[in-house]
Amino acid sequence: MKRNAWLLGLAALALAGAACNLQRVLDPSLPTSTLASNPPQEPSATPPPLTPAPTLTLEARIEAADQLYFFGDWEGALAEYERAFRESEDPEWQAAARLGMARVYRQRGEFTRARDALQALSLEYADTPAAARAYYALGQVYQDLNNPLAAAEAYQQYLDASPGLLDSYVHERRGDLFYQAANYPAAIEAYQLAADSPRLGDPLNLQVKIGNMQLTAGDRAAAIVSYQAVFEATGNDYLRADLDLLIGRAYRDLGDTATAYERFQHAVNSYPLAFSSHAALVELVNAGQPVSEFQRGLVNYHAAVTTQAATCGASSQAAVELYILAIAAFDRYLQANPDTTDDSAAYYRALSLRAMGDYPAALQAWDRLINDYAYAANWVDAYRQKARTQWLCQQDYDGAIETLLTFVARTPSQPASAEFLFLAGQIAQNGGRLTRSVEIWPRVANEYPSSSHAYNAIYRAGISAYRLGNFVEAQGLFLRAFQSALSLEEEAQSQFWFGKALQAQDDEDGARSAWTRAAAADPTGYYSERSADLLAGRAPFQPPANFSFDYDVEAERREAEAWLRTAFVLPADTDLSVPGPLLSDPRFQRGTELWKLGEYELARAQFESLRQNLTTDAANSYRLANYLIDLGLYRTGIFAAREVLNMQSMSDAATLTSAPVYFNRLRFGAYYKDLVLAETAKEGLDPLFFYSMMRQESLFEGFVTSSAGAYGLMQIIPATADYLVGLTNWPPNFEYDDLYRPYVSIPLGAHYLAIQTNGYEGDMYAALAAYNAGPGNASYWQGLLDEDDPDLYLEVITFAETHNHIRSIYELYNIYRDLYSTP
Numbered sequence: 001m002k003r004n005a006w007l008l009g010l011a012a013l014a015l016a017g018a019a020c021n022l023q024r025v026l027d028p029s030l031p032t033s034t035l036a037s038n039p040p041q042e043p044s045a046t047p048p049p050l051t052p053a054p055t056l057t058l059e060a061r062i063e064a065a066d067q068l069y070f071f072g073d074w075e076g077a078l079a080e081y082e083r084a085f086r087e088s089e090d091p092e093w094q095a096a097a098r099l100g101m102a103r104v105y106r107q108r109g110e111f112t113r114a115r116d117a118l119q120a121l122s123l124e125y126a127d128t129p130a131a132a133r134a135y136y137a138l139g140q141v142y143q144d145l146n147n148p149l150a151a152a153e154a155y156q157q158y159l160d161a162s163p164g165l166l167d168s169y170v171h172e173r174r175g176d177l178f179y180q181a182a183n184y185p186a187a188i189e190a191y192q193l194a195a196d197s198p199r200l201g202d203p204l205n206l207q208v209k210i211g212n213m214q215l216t217a218g219d220r221a222a223a224i225v226s227y228q229a230v231f232e233a234t235g236n237d238y239l240r241a242d243l244d245l246l247i248g249r250a251y252r253d254l255g256d257t258a259t260a261y262e263r264f265q266h267a268v269n270s271y272p273l274a275f276s277s278h279a280a281l282v283e284l285v286n287a288g289q290p291v292s293e294f295q296r297g298l299v300n301y302h303a304a305v306t307t308q309a310a311t312c313g314a315s316s317q318a319a320v321e322l323y324i325l326a327i328a329a330f331d332r333y334l335q336a337n338p339d340t341t342d343d344s345a346a347y348y349r350a351l352s353l354r355a356m357g358d359y360p361a362a363l364q365a366w367d368r369l370i371n372d373y374a375y376a377a378n379w380v381d382a383y384r385q386k387a388r389t390q391w392l393c394q395q396d397y398d399g400a401i402e403t404l405l406t407f408v409a410r411t412p413s414q415p416a417s418a419e420f421l422f423l424a425g426q427i428a429q430n431g432g433r434l435t436r437s438v439e440i441w442p443r444v445a446n447e448y449p450s451s452s453h454a455y456n457a458i459y460r461a462g463i464s465a466y467r468l469g470n471f472v473e474a475q476g477l478f479l480r481a482f483q484s485a486l487s488l489e490e491e492a493q494s495q496f497w498f499g500k501a502l503q504a505q506d507d508e509d510g511a512r513s514a515w516t517r518a519a520a521a522d523p524t525g526y527y528s529e530r531s532a533d534l535l536a537g538r539a540p541f542q543p544p545a546n547f548s549f550d551y552d553v554e555a556e557r558r559e560a561e562a563w564l565r566t567a568f569v570l571p572a573d574t575d576l577s578v579p580g581p582l583l584s585d586p587r588f589q590r591g592t593e594l595w596k597l598g599e600y601e602l603a604r605a606q607f608e609s610l611r612q613n614l615t616t617d618a619a620n621s622y623r624l625a626n627y628l629i630d631l632g633l634y635r636t637g638i639f640a641a642r643e644v645l646n647m648q649s650m651s652d653a654a655t656l657t658s659a660p661v662y663f664n665r666l667r668f669g670a671y672y673k674d675l676v677l678a679e680t681a682k683e684g685l686d687p688l689f690f691y692s693m694m695r696q697e698s699l700f701e702g703f704v705t706s707s708a709g710a711y712g713l714m715q716i717i718p719a720t721a722d723y724l725v726g727l728t729n730w731p732p733n734f735e736y737d738d739l740y741r742p743y744v745s746i747p748l749g750a751h752y753l754a755i756q757t758n759g760y761e762g763d764m765y766a767a768l769a770a771y772n773a774g775p776g777n778a779s780y781w782q783g784l785l786d787e788d789d790p791d792l793y794l795e796v797i798t799f800a801e802t803h804n805h806i807r808s809i810y811e812l813y814n815i816y817r818d819l820y821s822t823p
Contacts (some may be wrong), residue, residue, distance in 0.1 A: 031579040058088050062096050069100060070632055070674065072702075072741020074313075078104040095125035099134055104139070105597075109733075111144045122157075130273060132161035136597050139173070148177040152190075165593055168197035169602060175209060184217035196584060200609055204230050204239075211246070220250040241274030242266045248280060248754035261289050268295050278303035278322075294345050295337065297329030301348050304355065312393035313357030323352040343373035347382065354385070359393050366624050381414050383407040397431030400424075401440075418444055418451035425457060430798055434464040434783075438473070445484065455484050462497060463795045466504070469784075475501035492518045492527035499531070500791060523653035526807040529814045530791065541764045541813055545820035549670040550702070559663035561622075568618040579627050581642045582620055583625075585610060595631060600703050607633060618647050629666055641666040656815065668815050671700045672713070675746045683702050683754035688820060689764070690750060692812035693771075696805065703740050711739035714749025723746045765790045765806055 023403070029657045056064060065080035078101060085097035098121045105114035118138040122131050135158035142151035152174045159170050175190035191210045195203040199341045211226035211267050227566070231243040245788035247324045248263035260283075267280035272295060281299045286289050304322035314323065330349040350365035366386035373379055383403060404424040408417045415694035425441035428434070437460070444457035462477035478501055482494035486751055499514030518531035535542065557801060561576045582588045593604030607628060614621045621643045628637030641663050656664060670676070670691060697715040698704050710717045716724070725734045731744055738744045760766040760778070784796045797803045 038652060051405045058084060058090075058093055061087070062093060062100070065097070065100055069103065070742075071672065072738070072743035074104050075105050089126055092128045092130070095121060095130035095134075097127035098125070099130040099137065102134070103137060106144065108139055111141050114141045115145065116266065131315070132158055133597060135161060136170075140598075143177070148180040149183070152177040152181075152186075158543075159692065163595070166590060168194045168199035168203075169590075169594070169599075172206060172209075175206075175213075178815070179209075179213060184213045186416050188213045189219075194417075200587070202233075204234055208239075208243075215250060220254050224250050226651060237271045238274045238276075241271035241276040241280070244271070245276040245283075248283065252283070255286070264289075265291070268292075268299055272298040273302045275303055275306045293333035295328045297326045297333060297345065298348060300326035300329060301352055304352070310355050312354065312359075313387065314355050320356055325354045326352045327356075336540050341367055341373070341376060343376035343382075345377045346373060347378035350382070350385065354389050354393065357393075359389055359732075362389050362393075366637075380407075380414065383420065384416075384423075385497065387420075387427070391427050391431075395431075397427055397433060400427050401433075401436070405440075412447070418448035418453050421447070422451075422453040422457050425460065429460065429464055437461065437464045437645055438468070438470075442477070445480070449484075455486060455490055456482055458484060459490075459494060459497075462494075462501070463792075466497070466501060467792065467796075471501045471504040475505070488522040489525050489527065492521040494527055494688075496527040496531050499534075524811060524815070525652075525657060526811055529811055532808065534816075539809065541686070541689055543688060544817055546822045547688060547817070548822045549820060553665070556660065556662040556665065560660040563660045564618060564622055564644070570619060574619060576619060576622055577626075579623050580620075581621055582610070582627070595633065600633075604633060604636060607636050610711060611636055613644070614640070615643050616647065618644050621647075625666060629669070634669070634671055635698075638667050656818070661819070664815070664819055667817055668695065668812070669700070670820070672746060675742060676750075679747050679750040683750045685750060685754055685757070688816040689809075689813055690753070692809050692816050693753065693768070694746075695812055696809050702742050702745065711736060712745035713742055714739075714745045714752075716748055716752070720752060721748065723727050724752055727751075736741060763788070763790070763793075765793050768806045768809060769793075769797060769802050772805045773797075773799050777802070 040539040061080055062082045065077050065084060066079035068080060078633060081097045081100035081104065085094055085101070088097065089096050098117060102114045102117035102121065105111075105117060115138065118134045118141065121134045122138070125131050127132075135154050139151045139154035139158065142148070142154055155170050155174050155177075156403060159167060171190045171194035175194060177186045178184070178187035178190055178744045188210055191206050191213065195206040195210070207226055207230045211223045211230070214220075214226060215223035227243045227247050227250070231240055231247070236244075244263045244267035248260045249268070250260075251263065252258070252260035264283045265278040267274070267277040268284065268291060271277050277299050281291065281296060284297075300322050304314070304319045304326060307322060308316040308319040310319070314320055327349055330345045330352070333345045333348075337345075346365065346369045350362050350369060353359075354362035354363055363386060366382050366389065369376075369382045370379065370386070370455060373382075383406075387400040387403040390396040390403060399425045404420040404427075407414075408421050408424075411417060419442045421440065425437045428437035428440055441461035441464070444451060445454040448454060458477055462474045462481060465471075465474035465477055468725040478494050478498040482491060482498060485491045487492055487574065495514050495518035499511040499518065502514060503511035512535060515531040515535050517527050519535060521526040530540075533542070564570065564576060565572060565574060579588065587606040587610040591603045591610070593770070594600075594603035594606065607624070611621070611624060614624060621640050625640035625644070628634070631637075640653075645659050645663060647660075650659060656665075668691075670687075672694075676687055676690055676694075679685075680690050694700065694713055697710075698713045700713065702713045703716075705711055706715055708717065711721070716739050721734070721736060721739055725731070725748070731738055739748070753767065754765040756770040756775065756778075757764065759775070760782075766778050766782055769781060781793060781796050781798075785792055794803060794806055797806070
């Protein structure tokens with residue numbers, strides 16, 4: 001089942017004629033005060049039901065059912081759709097309810113039942129808006145049932161019922177289905193129709209698909225023409241390598257081996273980073289064609305990196321075999337060219353040796369390059385890579401430091417020397433050689449005062465001195481860092497730690513003076529916010545005495561619109577409450593329809609394109625922000641709201657003090673409120689903290705997947721999900737795609753956060769580090785310190801992502817606290 005299929009019922013939107021407010025339907029006023037102190041609990045068999053009030057109007061009930069579906073609460077949504085169907089006598093509302101029910105059946109894996117329901121709907125309610133979308137849903141169900149031809153027919157029925165809106169995207173889907181069914185002429189026709197219809201971006205991918213169909217159908221000459229047209233139109237080297245390979249194989253099959261080898265050679269020599277170039281290399285080698293040994297090594301090396309990128313010791317056998325081939329090719333090249341002054345072959349040979357895990361041989365190779373190819377193209381990086389081999393692969397911290405310092409001594413005027421000196425200090429600190437880091441880092445500022453590393457080197461030296469208990473020395477270093485600061489953030493950072501150093505010497509008045517300066521330097525920035533909390537006597541992430549998500553949204557919205565008319569000199573009668581001019585934009589129309597069909601990523605692309613074109617149009621950016629927030633596309637809606645404030649050149653601090661509060665309610669909203677309040681109460685978590693974390697993790701986008709393979713609102717990785725689901729066997733029949741359901745992701749994320757918070761005895765910095773980087777790393781960083789100091793803990797975190805993650809959540813928490821706290 002497609003991962004984004006759960007994202008929408010929303011049938012009521014078409015009937016209501018305007019965007020419904022998905023968030024506000026189910027959210028009663030739920031003010032909260034002092035937090036519950038109960039310990040983390042295992043999730044119950046199911047989260048508390050999100051049941052709408054029995055007095056809802058029919059329209060509101062369909063809307064509420066759509067929201068339950070959006071949340072991924074299949075059972076709750078089905079109950080409400082069924083109730084709406086029973087209570088309605090209006091065919092349009094009945095059809096909307098039936099469509100919602102069928103979609104739930106599909107999500108539950110009841111494909112035959114969903115098919116029958118959709119077929120009946122399309123016949124019994126043929127004249128309703130839901131009927132067209134029923135055909136689209138029917139196409140999805142036929143795909144689930146592995147019936148591509150029936151699916152293609154259902155999608156065509158959708159196009160017949162809703163022509164001119166999504167033709168390009170639906171025809172492409174039909175082409176894929178015809179290809180699956182081996183009906184290649186029909187696939188080519190569908191792809192051509194898709195290419196001829198309006199869509200975002202260029203249709204080159206469709207032209208490639210047409211070429212693929214022609215090739216599969218045996219019309220190699222036509223395929224070559226199609227591929228060549230794309231080759232000439234694209235500037236993407238990876239796509240060009242793909243096309244060289246495809247064209248070469250087509251010529252080979254036609255018996256024109258000379259042209260085929262020419263295309264294979266072109267891929268190998270022009271695009272060595274592309275994996276398709278490796279396939280072209282294999283074609284040449286198998287055919288006994290001569291190939292440049294250097295290019296042969298380079299292509300094999302990059303193919304190995306693509307197979308498994310590894311700084312130290314690849315574990316993939318396929319990658320290791322490719323590295324072996326690369327080394328052999330580089331050896332042949334170097335033997336045949338003993339007098340070459342180009343160090344590239346020696347450089348990639350050394351990288352390959354390290355990636356295979358042969359560190360002594362790699363170090364010998366780096367030394368040979370350094371000695372034999374002085375000042376060649378890769379000579380500087382050879383020192384860097386030698387140090388990385390010693391540091392990361394062998395944990396030889398002293399050796400790595402000596403390598404870098406040797407380079408600096410040998411070439412003090414080389415531009416990389418300041419960077420290498422800073423890196424030597426970093427390695428010393430990471431290796432627990434704090435005294436040496438204090439010796440090395442100040443040299444960066446002393447010897448290279450204009451370097452971009454100068455401030456950070458002095459600042460980091462101050463942290464090392466502080467960790468050593470040399471508070472007077474640390475104080476001097478932080479003062480020097482402040483004097484060299486180039487940004488407000490650096491001013492706040494250095495003043496904050498200047499205050500910490502004074503406090504460690506029992507100079508409370510001096511510390512408070514420093515923190516007062518830090519708090520004023522960079523409002524909303526981490527070090528300013530942390531300083532303000534210290535001055536106020538607040539612990540990190542200390543919740544307010546009372547807070548509430550109950551506010552007069554309509555009054556705040558009226559205030560925002562009045563401000564907008566004044567600030568941007570809009571006519572007094574400008575109606576900002578509806579999408580207005582946006583309704584005629586094709587991207588708005590396509591985005592809305594795609595969202596209603598559950599094709600969320602395609603919908604987001606449409607709305608993002610529109611948003612980026614409105615960066616100088618305050619009124620329409622505001623309209624779009626409201627529409628998308630109501631729709632549930634929070635990330636893009638938040639960006640659109642910020643664009644309005646950007647047009648007034650507002651800094652982050654100004655947006656919180658000068659902009660109408662309504663904009664900040666949109667940007668820092670209490671979305672998914674019923675679920676969040678229920679789960680945080682059960683786990684004993686602060687809802688404001690949970691919202692800060694959710695916003696940082698996903699910006700409230702439930703369908704996202706990170707580059708690290710983390711899923712959904714709470715960015716849970718599969719291994720963590722397996723662990724959490726194993727605790728209670730919930731949800732039943734769990735699949736990783738369930739993490740895209742807020743109904744699942746929020747309870748699991750809250751429980752995992754509670755486990756970490758409890759495991760680290762309420763230390764929220766360590767708990768956040770564990771959530772982001774794993775408990776092992778969080779505990780390791782704790783073990784580096786002799787005292788329980790959250791500020792020092794943050795500074796010893798060696799992963800930049802985790803360090804910045806905690807800082808960002810701290811900043812967000814203070815915004816949420818200020819925005820929702822009550823007297």
